[in-house]
Ligand code: ASP
């Protein structure tokens with residue numbers, strides 16, 4: 001088993017029958033790929049989140065359920081008649097369940113109910129891709145990941161209980177991986193110790209794959225998506241973006257944290273714990289190769305990539321009492337900690353602190369900046385909250401120890417109003433906070449200045 005590869009396919013990779021067939025080809029081309037982890041078909045989680053919001057009326061729910069039927073029936077339509085009938089029956093069972101849960105959501109939404117609704121996306125895609133494997137002549141078996149993916153009860157962004165997962169994997173999953181059929185399971189979803197369904201937060205399937213990789217002690221984790229690897233920036237925003245052959249864990253983690261959509265930010269944590277190399281490639285064009293994320297790389301360029309993260313909230317806290325006083329930062333951070341808010345950037349002056357927070361990756365998509373927390377902060381300082389900001393980050397190596405690096409970045413950003421800068425804490429990044437509408441042009445300019453020319 002020590003050569004084991006785990007292959008994770010994202011929503012666009014399992015969007016329809018043809019895409020699923022490409023996944024099957026990718027999996028079966030590598031004899032070491034024994035475990036397959038899938039996301040919901042493209043668009044499905046968004047629809048389910050909408051249903052779970054409780055904000056739709058009866059007619060709208062019916063419309064969304066019809067849409068879900070259509071997405072999945074496109075796949076079942078390609079299967080042999082008797083398999084098709086079985087799959088359509090299975091689909092109807094799920095849709096019926098979703099309909100019942102939607103009625104519950106209309107009476108009042110909750111994160112717990114949201115997870116019970118959204119899990120159907122991954123359950124359906126994994127069920128159907130097993131049939132695509134079979135149709136193409138390969139033995140494959142469905143495995144409900146909730147049997148092993150134990151999490152806490154923080155619905156919508158549950159934390160895995162890594163030790164329990166390891167133990168349950170040994171008991172229930174590893175014995176299956178030695179046998180013939182390829183095992184297909186779900187990303188994103190899990191269950192708490194009471195057996196209630198949880199989710200790891202939007203985009204969490206990558207994280208699931210990495211956690212399973214760790215639990216199985218896999219040799220490699222392959223994240224198959226719709227782009228051939230990690231690029232120097234998002235190619236949809238900057239057409240000159242170039243593929244990157246290899247990245248260190250540190251660089252990739254910075255990229256994920258700062259908004260490169262390619263990997264869920266937590267993905268690398270389990271891989272790093274076990275030193276498992278992670279491959280990122282396109283399931284539609286596997287021949288194009290991809291990016292390896294590894295402990296070490298051949299080169300360590302100053303500038304490796306630029307990334308953009310939207311939906312940033314800036315909180316400026318001003319307290320005249322801060323002059324010469326101690327404990328103000330500790331107070332502020334203990335309040336953030338109490339409300340479970342993780343602070344990204346921090347900048348301080350004599351009487352004020354500016355911090356940025358992310359609007360959050362909770363499955364429900366509802367920002368979690370509570371009035372209660374703000375009131376607590378207001379008790380000892382003036383609080384100003386600003387939204388509609390974006391973070392642009394430069395990712396590279398030896399950034400805070402190489403002379404002259406910042407000049408190039410500041411030159412590129414000359415036309416833009418930079419709201420906040422963070423530099424010095426990490427050798428791997430330099431971050432700028434900008435107004436939302438200036439962020440993309442700033443990203444383009446940075447890419448051009450730092451990555452399209454020689455270093
Ligand atoms: N289906 C989930 C989502 O859309 C998880 C994932 O795709 O990784 O967020």
Ligand code: MG
Nearest residue numbers: 010011039203
């Ligand atoms: Mg995804």
